[in-house]
Amino acid sequence: MLGNNGKIDGFSGINPIESKEELIKIYPAKVARKRAKHITVYDREEGDPPEIEANVRTVPGIITQRGCSYAGCKGVVLGPTRDIVNITHGPIGCGFYSWLTRRNQTRPPSDESENFITYAFSTDMQEKEIIFGGEKKLKQAIQEAYDIFHPKAISIFATCPVGLIGDDIHAVAREMKEKLGINVFAFSCEGYKGVSQSAGHHIANNQLFKHVIGLKNEKNDAKYKINLLGEYNIGGDAFEIERVLEKCGIELVATFSGNSTYEGFANSHVADLNTVMCHRSINYVAEMMEKKYGIPWTKVNFIGAESSAKSLRKIAAYFDNAELKAKVEKVIEEEMKEVEKVRAEVKAKCEGKTAMLFVGGSRAHHYQDLFTEIGMTTVAAGYEFGHRDDYEGRRVLPTIKVDADSRNIEELEVSADEKLYSPRKTEAEIEKMKSKGIDFKEYEGLMSDMAKNSLVIDDISHYETEKLLEIYKPDIFCAGIKEKYAIQKMGIPCKQLHSYDYGGPYAGFKGAINFYKDIDQMVNTKIWKEIKAPWETEPQLSARYGSE
Amino acid sequence: MLLRHTPKEIAHREALNINPAKTCQPIGAMYAAFGLHGCLPHSHGSQGCCAYHRSALSRHYKEPIMAATSSFTEGSSVFGGQANLVESIQNIFSIYNPTVIAVHTTCLSETIGDDIPQIISKAKADGKIPNGKFVIHANTPSYSGSHVYGFANMVNGMVQYFSETTQNRKNQINIIPGWVEPGDMREIKRIALEMGIQTILFPDTSGVLDAPQTGKHVFYPKGGVRVDDLKTSGDSIATIALGDTASSPAAKTLDTKNKVPCHIMGLPIGLKATDRFVNALRTIAGVNVPESISDERGMLLDMITDMHSYFYGKKVALFGDPDQLVGLTEFLVTLDMKPIHIVTGTPSKTFEKDIQDILGPDTKANIHLSDTFMLHQLIKNEPVDLLFGNTYGKYIARDEDIPFIRYGFPILDRIGHSYFPTVGYRGGMRLIEQILGALLDRKERDSSEEKFELVL
The missing domain is CATH 3.40.50.1980 (Nitrogenase molybdenum iron protein domain)
Incomplete structure (x- = not known):
């Protein structure tokens, strides 16, 4: 039976409530009680999504997908920017592990242009600095980076011990900024802050907002100017979105932060609309820019051909220009020709298959659209570091309790900029647009798109992952590198939705085609049928060697 | 150029590590x-x-x-x-x-x-x-x-x-293999077994991190040293610790705690280091080296003598961990190649001396405790014919157009390193295959049409 979104209700008669019990049965009682709140069965006929526990501490000892605040700040948000020298202040490991591992592609305008993405900079803190303080070494490191590279900006990222020993990285930044005459700013993104990468996103947003956005004020005469927020150019996603926007005649002022530059950030306040891809990692910047500069924000999704088309139409509707709308329709029509062709071929082979997505803070939602397009159903999904609003929608924001772990992440007080505040639309205009179906400051959340009786699991543990696979035997599981090989050992293909298994782009129209093909290849390969050797499946021969 | 900002001029740095040759x-x-x-x-x-x-x-x-x-x-x-x-x-x-x-x-x-x-x-x-x-x-x-x-x-x-000491010495030798790959550990065990020697090898990641695809995720695969076996390490007749940096602390503890005499030696990479390893096994266990092992040695030597002219005089840069670099440098010298830039990020008191001893007192080389940014600068100042290092080396290799062999940790973009050993005589044979392949691929790529031949 087809439910909403054409998804299938009920999954081969598996009872999701029983599945949930099975997932937590092994846990000690206290842990089981905690984990139960992170696992929900959503029956859409019962109205609003149920409350899910999210953005709280992971139980110690549980094998989790989650990383840390530093990873969210340095790795995710600032990592893709090519012309800032990002110095990790701490022992060598953190800088090493975040060196080129996130596949942030970038396209400098020329062979001489700045591109520091291939470099890892670290103060390589030693025991001496742990004992006597590391500020001196940090200053020296900044000076050395400046002397060798002469960048336009240097940023500093704190690792765990920095906060503990009390290094004042912000004071160092101020001092060196003055001394060198370039922008130097710091992020207190120690790994123990918050409960996951999410805290690091927030810290990154705050500091970009305080120290970079609005510093430049270059007039931009383009008619339709937008920023793209929360798109990190994994596998070239941002390149594809840039291509499509350019074709439509929409000017992209800045992307936060795929294929981005320092100056792009600095001048991003001249855009007339902020479009938000990954709500979790970047909504803070969108909110703050609206308050300070009067730029409205709206949620978009360029993952999935239909979603891309929908997002383009939304942008065109915002600017409300007939010519732009016509152009967008023409582009969609052109692009969809090839998409439809491949989609039909792949759908014929994938229809009815099932997927699970446990990744990130938006991808577990966005990628469901691509699976739906080729007839596959998402039977379970969840985020690694999402918050309740990413699951249940922003309507629950006022009811979210801020616990001790989140309270220590700074909330900036933002007010309208005396000079630069200029509301792009009047309240009446916004209301009128809303009545036409254009939403602002809205995100419906992952649950709104889940099929009836599907499971939504927050911060899934490795044990739960294996149990889910045993119970549902999905055709594909989407997660990250840490999960991939255990899942594949169970005979189920695992698609990495952080690194795309080194493929991509998957965004936009060309990206959708790439994704259809890659999923087809993964769910239809016959190699999994070779797991049993012939002698494990065939009966023992009766004749003996040499017995003739 | 992906490392376009790396200047040829080497400026002294005290505080900033750039593109590390180590992790934590x-x-x-x-x-x-x-x-x-x-x-x-x-x-x-x-x-x-x-x-x-x-x-x-x-x-x-x-x-x-x-x-x-x-x-x-x-x-x-x-x-x-x-x-x-x-x-x-x-x-x-x-x-x-x-x-x-x-x-x-x-x-x-x-x-x-x-x-x-x-x-x-x-x-x-x-x-x-x-x-x-x-x-x-x-x-x-x-x-x-x-x-x-x-x-x-x-x-x-x-x-x-x-480790425990009982009254009964066991006729077995502890081998601490150092930070090598599962395939290397498997090879070290095979060599000892071939010589008829009972060993406790630990840690042993073979059978753990090269587990077969069976359709089941075995949480604790069948490999790895058993706790009961590890307990008996205190009763072994000796410990062979391969690689000073990675293996000597445990070997010394066994010596002081359980009175198991330790022999600290280099990783058995290449001909001479493997000779020393096999010889140590032979003398400590009191066995003869079987013909099968001598044959393996002979095969490696045969490969070297057959292809020696391709190796002779080629300049090499390498980065990685001290134990591996010492072994690899010695092997390259055995092949009459010239290691000229050798960089590690791992502090070691003996590293510089060990390398210099292999090269000989009259041979100059850049031996540094530093990072790969420095290595890249050294290469810009004196180019090389071949680069050895972990996957991060590919950026240097691409910018400088140098044949590159992935060696060390981590190798993120190729397979094989965990399965096929580079230790022992057979490991030496694999290294030679890799070196020759890299050098000849380059020679073929660079040859003019008239100089391009069936055999170059």
Whole structure:
């Protein structure tokens, strides 16, 4: 039976409530009680999504997908920017592990242009600095980076011990900024802050907002100017979105932060609309820019051909220009020709298959659209570091309790900029647009798109992952590198939705085609049928060697 | 040029590490722990450490890397991580049921000064450690040494917790293989077995991090040294520690704790180092070297003599860990190649001297404790014909257009390193195949049409 979104209700008669019990049965009682709140069965006929526990501490000892605040700040948000020298202040490991591992592609305008993405900079803190303080070494490191590279900006990222020993990285930044005459700013993104990468996103947003956005004020005469927020150019996603926007005649002022530059950030306040891809990692910047500069924000999704088309139409509707709308329709029509062709071929082979997505803070939602397009159903999904609003929608924001772990992440007080505040639309205009179906400051959340009786699991543990696979035997599981090989050992293909298994782009129209093909290849390969050797499946021969 | 900002001029740096040739201690401890059968590594610190180490090891091995974390929050950083670790121990035994939990520290738990043995005692006193199960630990402060030290410290921890002395000496030899690949450990065991020698090799990641595809995820694969076997290491007649940096602490502990005499030697990379290893096995065990091993040696030597002219005089740059670099340098010199830039990020008191001894007093080379930014600058100043290093070396190789052989840790973008050994005579044969392949591919690419021949 087809439910909403054409998804299938009920999954081969598996009872999701029983599945949930099975997932937590092994846990000690206290842990089981905690984990139960992170696992929900959503029956859409019962109205609003149920409350899910999210953005709280992971139980110690549980094998989790989650990383840390530093990873969210340095790795995710600032990592893709090519012309800032990002110095990790701490022992060598953190800088090493975040060196080129996130596949942030970038396209400098020329062979001489700045591109520091291939470099890892670290103060390589030693025991001496742990004992006597590391500020001196940090200053020296900044000076050395400046002397060798002469960048336009240097940023500093704190690792765990920095906060503990009390290094004042912000004071160092101020001092060196003055001394060198370039922008130097710091992020207190120690790994123990918050409960996951999410805290690091927030810290990154705050500091970009305080120290970079609005510093430049270059007039931009383009008619339709937008920023793209929360798109990190994994596998070239941002390149594809840039291509499509350019074709439509929409000017992209800045992307936060795929294929981005320092100056792009600095001048991003001249855009007339902020479009938000990954709500979790970047909504803070969108909110703050609206308050300070009067730029409205709206949620978009360029993952999935239909979603891309929908997002383009939304942008065109915002600017409300007939010519732009016509152009967008023409582009969609052109692009969809090839998409439809491949989609039909792949759908014929994938229809009815099932997927699970446990990744990130938006991808577990966005990628469901691509699976739906080729007839596959998402039977379970969840985020690694999402918050309740990413699951249940922003309507629950006022009811979210801020616990001790989140309270220590700074909330900036933002007010309208005396000079630069200029509301792009009047309240009446916004209301009128809303009545036409254009939403602002809205995100419906992952649950709104889940099929009836599907499971939504927050911060899934490795044990739960294996149990889910045993119970549902999905055709594909989407997660990250840490999960991939255990899942594949169970005979189920695992698609990495952080690194795309080194493929991509998957965004936009060309990206959708790439994704259809890659999923087809993964769910239809016959190699999994070779797991049993012939002698494990065939009966023992009766004749003996040499017995003739 | 992807490393376009690297200048030829070398400026003195005191504080800034650029493109490191090392990483931090805990990942080495995690890797070593996989060499213990039924062991779940546990990272006592923030979640990010565990996530990063698991990711790096997953990329390198393309295998499940199961490890847990104490998931520190700001609160635990202020009040200490005892509650988190005790809770972790209880949860891990309930949910994942390992035989051993191998705890390693991080810069966070080291900076706040968590006393791990005391916390383990508390967990034991509180009944959180079931009978027949073990929790061991190693201190692995990320702000000293490198990943190799973390490996060495965890191997040392295995000895400290498990080795026992009884009245009965066992006719067996301990081999501590150093930070080498599962395939290397398998090869070292094979050589000893071929010589008829009983060994306890630890850690032993063969059969763990090269597990077969069976359609089942076996949480604790069949490989790895058994705790019961490890206990008997205190009764062995000797310990052979391969690689000074990675293996000597554990070997020395066995010597002082259990009076097992230790022989610290280099990794058996290439002809001469393997000769010394085989000879040590022979003399310590009092056996003859079987013809099969002599034949393997002869095959390696045959390959070298057949293709010697291709190697002669070629300049080589290499970066990685001291134990590997010493072995590799010696082998390159055996082939009459010229290692001219040798860089490690791992501090070692003997590294420079060891390398210089191999090169001889009259040979000049750049031997540095530094980073790969420095190595790249050295190459710009004196170009080379071949580069050895981990995957990060590919950026230097591309910019400078140098044939490149992936060697060391981590190798993120190729397979084979975990399966096919580079130690022993057979490992030497594989290295030669790789070197010759890289040099000849380049020669063929660069040859003009008239000089391009069936055999170059």
